[in-house]
Amino acid sequence: MIDFPSVADASYKRITIHIGGYYVSKEPSVVKTILGSCISVCLFESENKIGGMNHFMLPESKDLDNVDDYNNTRYGIYAMEVIMNEILKLGGKKSNITAKIFGGGNVLPGLTSNVLKIADKNINFAKKFLSDENIPIITEDIGGNTPRKVFFFNTENKIMLKKLGAVSNEFSVEQEIKYSKILEDKLKEQSDITLF
Numbered sequence: 001m002i003d004f005p006s007v008a009d010a011s012y013k014r015i016t017i018h019i020g021g022y023y024v025s026k027e028p029s030v031v032k033t034i035l036g037s038c039i040s041v042c043l044f045e046s047e048n049k050i051g052g053m054n055h056f057m058l059p060e061s062k063d064l065d066n067v068d069d070y071n072n073t074r075y076g077i078y079a080m081e082v083i084m085n086e087i088l089k090l091g092g093k094k095s096n097i098t099a100k101i102f103g104g105g106n107v108l109p110g111l112t113s114n115v116l117k118i119a120d121k122n123i124n125f126a127k128k129f130l131s132d133e134n135i136p137i138i139t140e141d142i143g144g145n146t147p148r149k150v151f152f153f154n155t156e157n158k159i160m161l162k163k164l165g166a167v168s169n170e171f172s173v174e175q176e177i178k179y180s181k182i183l184e185d186k187l188k189e190q191s192d193i194t195l196f
Contacts, residue, residue: 004030004032004151005030005151005160007160008030008151008153011028012028012029012030012153013025013027013028013029013030014029014030014032015029015030015031015032016031016032016033017031017032017033017053017054017055018033018055019038019055019056019057019074020055020056020057020073020074020079021033021054021055021073022052022053022054022055022073022079022082022083022086023052023053023154024043024050024051024052024053024083024086024087024090024154025050025051025052025090025154025155026048026049026050026051026090026091026155027155028153028154028155028156029051029153029154029155030151030152030153030154031051031053031151031152031154032149032150032151032152033053033055033149033150034147034148034149034150034164035055035102035103035104035105035147035148035149035150036103036105036107036147037057037103037104037105037106037107037118037119037122038055038056038057038103038104038122039055039056039076039101039102039103039104039122039123039125039126039142040053040054040055040056040101040102040103040150040152041053041054041079041080041083041099041100041101041126041130042099042100042101042102042150042152042154042157042159043083043084043087043097043098043099043135044097044098044099044100044154044157045087045092045093045096045097046096046097046098046157047092047093047096048090048091048092048093048096049155049156050087050090050091050092050154050155051152051153051154051155051156051157052083052086052087052154053083053150053152053154054073054079054080054082054083055079056073056074056075056076056078056079056080056122057074057075057118057122058074058075058076058118058121058122059075059076059077059121059122059124059125060075060076060077060078060125061075076122076125076126076129077125077129080126080129084097084133094133094135097135098135098136098137098138098157099130099135099136099137099138100137100138100139100140100152100157100159101123101126101127101130101137101139101140101141101142102140102141102142102148102150102159102161103119103122103142103148103150104119104120104122104123104126104142104143105119105142105143105144105145105146105147105148106119106120106143106144106145107119107145107146107147119143123142123143126142139159141161144163146163146164146165147163147164148161148162148163148164149161149162149164
């Protein structure tokens with residue numbers, strides 16, 4: 001099992017992010033995450049060499065006030081705004097930002113409701129958000145049916161990616177099932193409500 005690649009020597013800060021996590025810096029860092037149906041967007045501002053990465057689970061929440069155990073950045077709409085704003089706070093210019101997107105794998109085809117299609121929703125959201133913000137996507141590795149491990153070298157805008165097997169001790173199928181179940185339950189709750 002690869003922890004961090006050997007090229008990520010002592011001169012790099014090593015960061016691991018999970019669902020809802022993000023990291024933005026102009027210090028040389030390598031940011032690692034593992035993706036199933038989730039998406040990670042890596043933004044890079046070329047003039048000031050500022051890079052950021054997020055890891056989100058769903059495009060958005062209809063009612064964040066009633067979301068118990070989720071932090072806002074588990075939702076793409078917030079995760080994207082946060083890393084863009086952090087880049088701007090560090091002196092970056094929006095016109096110099098490019099994007100790379102990863103994930104959105106259909107890793108649980110038999111367990112996720114056809115109505116939800118989480119992976120597809122995540123991919124469509126990321127592409128639309130970036131298009132609406134006029135941020136070009138220069139690289140993508142999305143869709144399919146395997147989990148991915150992604151390393152982002154933030155000040156170089158370099159990616160190392162490893163596709164993981166269907167059975168891997170690096171990817172938690174249990175976590176993916178747990179979150180899928182929570183989402184399906186919330187969707188059922190919403191469909192049981194009758195408005196007058």
